[in-house]
Amino acid sequence: MRWLRFTLLLLFIAVLQSSTVMNIFALTDRHIKPNIFLILLVYFAINCDSYNAIITSFALGFAADLAGSVMGPHIISYGLTGVAVAYVRNIILMKKTGQQAAAIFAAGIFVELIAVLLTGFKASGLAKADGMEIFAVAVYSAILWFMLKWPLTAAGKWTGAGIFHFGARQAGR
């Protein structure tokens, strides 16, 4: 992994996710927007080795918290979910786009449920448990993966994820 590039990508996504540009993608009067952090979480969990997947998951959670209002809930929820996806990847390869989209949907539900719970623990006034919205964001993000797969894969490869497979990295150590 090229960690400097990964950090730059993270910052770019954090700014993009919390910017008004994302309103272009907002649906319905509930302003449902896709969660790019979520898509990246699953991408890196699938395409990195489990060691790097742990770091990227927590880093994405940190960025999601930074772009949000409360620090802490997403670090934990992204960390746990990313690690879980990375270990599931050892059993199911998840090479097909449909499988990856399903993983994004499942991760989206899991991440936000934990985050809402933890946000309520820290700042109850800022926690909003809207099950419909959590579901809608997860579905939207999963669908968007079909369209964003190429640019995000390119961005991921730029950071060094998904390149050194089949023992190349281990041989280099």
Add this chain to the structure above:
Amino acid sequence: MAVWPMARMRFKPSKLTLFISLTLLGFIFLLTPQNVTSRLNFAFISIFRFFLNVGSSAVYYQQTENSKASPYFVPRHEYDKLWVAFTNLQSQIGEQKKQIEELGKVRMTEPDPATGLVLAKVVNRRKQEFIINKGTDDGLVNGQYVLGDNAVIGIITQASADISSVRLITSSACKLAVKISAPDAEVYFNGTIAGDDKNGAKIPNVPKKYDIKEGYYVYAAATPGFLQSPRIIGRVSKCVADQSNPVLWEIDIAPAYNFDNLTDVAVIVLKTGIN
């Protein structure tokens, strides 16, 4: 004597150690008080404020420019501004019965000399939340009312030295005491407004014995230390019998403004320091 190759040594914890350490770090952030960790959020916004607000200002000015095409066309935000000014003046007539002409000349002024306004720019728009570029250095504290062209649009929920977070009235987390004006009877009905997490708000638990109709104006009630006189919030957009409790009204409120058009806001700050 063995020489350790120091330059080649790299600290690399095991996966389990790494996972536990990062989880603990997450819990440290979680357990640190919100007023401390919110500084990180505000610092992020402060650094990237230009990029975060790209797009919204463009929409606003694009609409303004389009409105110049015809001299007979009044833009929506201009109409809203005039309507809000009008309803605020109506409220002041009801409250004070005096000096309406003087107040009508002065845009964005409070009737009480103890009240000041801190003007701020919206640097980021989140869901049901604005981030503004003024903070405790300018006298902002939690609970203060925020105006968008004279109408109450929300309250301050978090404030750092130079940046603050405004919870909009469309958020269910924003609850304010309000008065519903019945102009035909010249009375006010009290209630508490809470956002519907969409584009409007609701006033629950209003008894049906009150004669409330669609189109009635809703004002933020005067609150000691925060608001000296009622200020317009919006109007009743729907008023029907509550299906779950027929003795109550189900009242929907349409805010006075489309928040997407707001680029500047004003925070009501009492100079006397009552709060």
